[in-house]
Amino acid sequence: MKKQQARVLVVDDSRSTRAALSRFLEKAGHRVVVVASGEEALDILGRESFDLVLLDVVMKGIDGLDVLTKIREQHTKLELPVLMATARADSSDIIRALELGANDYITKPIDLPIAGARVEGQLALRGEMASVRAKRPLIGVDGSLALGTVLDGRYELLEIIGAGGFAVVYRARQVSTGQDVAVKLMKAHRAVSGDVELARFRLEMSIIADLRHPHIVSLVDSGWLEVESDTVSVGSKAGAKNAPPATSATISIRPEIERPPTPPGSVVPPLSSRPPLAGPARLPFIVMEYLSGESLYAHLERETQLTVERTVDLLLPIMSALHEAHSRGAIHRDLKPGNIFLARSHDGSTRPLVLDFGIAKLVGGEAHEELTQDPSEGIIGTPGWWAPEQAQGKTELDRRTDEFQLGAVIYRCITGKKAFTAHGPKLLYQVADGQFEAPRHHVPDLDEGFEAVLLQMMATDPADRYPTMRSVARELLPYASKRAYHVWQPVFAPGDTLPPEN
Numbered sequence: 001m002k003k004q005q006a007r008v009l010v011v012d013d014s015r016s017t018r019a020a021l022s023r024f025l026e027k028a029g030h031r032v033v034v035v036a037s038g039e040e041a042l043d044i045l046g047r048e049s050f051d052l053v054l055l056d057v058v059m060k061g062i063d064g065l066d067v068l069t070k071i072r073e074q075h076t077k078l079e080l081p082v083l084m085a086t087a088r089a090d091s092s093d094i095i096r097a098l099e100l101g102a103n104d105y106i107t108k109p110i111d112l113p114i115a116g117a118r119v120e121g122q123l124a125l126r127g128e129m130a131s132v133r134a135k136r137p138l139i140g141v142d143g144s145l146a147l148g149t150v151l152d153g154r155y156e157l158l159e160i161i162g163a164g165g166f167a168v169v170y171r172a173r174q175v176s177t178g179q180d181v182a183v184k185l186m187k188a189h190r191a192v193s194g195d196v197e198l199a200r201f202r203l204e205m206s207i208i209a210d211l212r213h214p215h216i217v218s219l220v221d222s223g224w225l226e227v228e229s230d231t232v233s234v235g236s237k238a239g240a241k242n243a244p245p246a247t248s249a250t251i252s253i254r255p256e257i258e259r260p261p262t263p264p265g266s267v268v269p270p271l272s273s274r275p276p277l278a279g280p281a282r283l284p285f286i287v288m289e290y291l292s293g294e295s296l297y298a299h300l301e302r303e304t305q306l307t308v309e310r311t312v313d314l315l316l317p318i319m320s321a322l323h324e325a326h327s328r329g330a331i332h333r334d335l336k337p338g339n340i341f342l343a344r345s346h347d348g349s350t351r352p353l354v355l356d357f358g359i360a361k362l363v364g365g366e367a368h369e370e371l372t373q374d375p376s377e378g379i380i381g382t383p384g385w386w387a388p389e390q391a392q393g394k395t396e397l398d399r400r401t402d403e404f405q406l407g408a409v410i411y412r413c414i415t416g417k418k419a420f421t422a423h424g425p426k427l428l429y430q431v432a433d434g435q436f437e438a439p440r441h442h443v444p445d446l447d448e449g450f451e452a453v454l455l456q457m458m459a460t461d462p463a464d465r466y467p468t469m470r471s472v473a474r475e476l477l478p479y480a481s482k483r484a485y486h487v488w489q490p491v492f493a494p495g496d497t498l499p500p501e502n
Helices: 015-027 038-045 064-074 091-100 112-134 195-210 296-303 308-327 399-415 425-433 448-457 469-479 482-492
Strands: 007-011 031-035 052-056 082-087 104-108 155-163 167-174 180-186 219-229 281-289 293-295 340-344 350-354
Touching: 007 015, 007 038, 015 031, 015 112, 031 038, 038 052, 038 064, 052 064, 052 112, 064 082, 064 091, 082 091, 082 112, 091 104, 104 112, 155 180, 180 219, 195 219, 195 281, 293 296, 296 340, 296 399, 308 340, 308 350, 308 399, 308 469, 308 482, 399 448, 399 469, 448 469, 469 482
Parallel strands: 007 031, 007 052, 052 082, 082 104
Antiparallel strands: 155 167, 167 180, 180 281, 219 281, 293 340, 340 350
């Protein structure tokens, strides 16, 4: 087997051992750096990159096991192999070192040819892994793929059009047709964090594949992609000036997430920490129709406040889409302006669509109850747009949860303000209690009948809300424009013949 020239760090408090290993490894063609303590080892690992560490177990101060623990917080076994050196009788040290992530061990007094063979074996394995990595797309520290990457040989990634904690969305070009599509790729740390995350993404695939509706974004394709994590050297930070370049050992950067404390009585579990990305990740992706336009969130940032008629016209199609989803047992659970898209059609008209069934729930039949709130993953959805039962930690959610959230969207449209305005810990209390100002507080001339419909949609107790999305739409139809009324009256109120009041 061809020897791999490498940069090796030898950590040992014995001067004679350091000298012997250094001479032997340098003669084999490697570049060797020697240090005499755990403190020195951690310091140099924070400034420089290495291909392998040969580490003594017993040292004064910070011992080898402590150094190994720190190394494994930053590197996988394939990224930075570590060989431990220990006395023959110290089997407990050997076992503990292997448990902490040592790749192998050598015994003292050191047999140099055996030590050399084990070093070469680990370097060869690392080299083989590097050649495999070179054939996979490289994923950045923010969870994104490099633009220009051709996904699965079929979709060229052109630009990032959206990103969240769960996935990144790209505008891409379908190579075979030249048409633009949207590609949603699950983030690597989510893919390795457990079966629940993958199951949720696959559930979204199945829901949008099943829901063929003109106001739900349509599925084009789906698949899996193997990627590698982009990396930086130990001790450096993303964007830091004068940070040393990453040449060998690597780590991935993962930002921390904070959330407000849970109110008393709630059963929202704590957020899980993101697991290290060890080696390649197998990421699912969804290919959807590409939409030209803007989200309702962006529209409201510009327009601030909409008329009742404009609001109802935009959201009647969304009610139709939700009614279809509910009839097939799917509950969205994360309705908000950012998940409603106003697509521009070729004729200049607007086509509202529901986006992002990423935290949807199926009810009845094969219900995926384990996906609704897994203890390892914490908050699901967007607390500022939750229904009270979500903030209360209840798991028995149904279509009336979507009804409340749609009511909160209507509230934002017509008043120019969110229903729930508190921050931090107070927000969850406010949502759980269903505390918000009446719409007419912000819009004094608001039609009382319209306000009554909205307040029933946003009742704290789900039992006090409308039974179906169709019944909500029927109540709101009279407030639509004449054109929208005549489009949607046959859908929601086929027995009614009265024209809209406005």
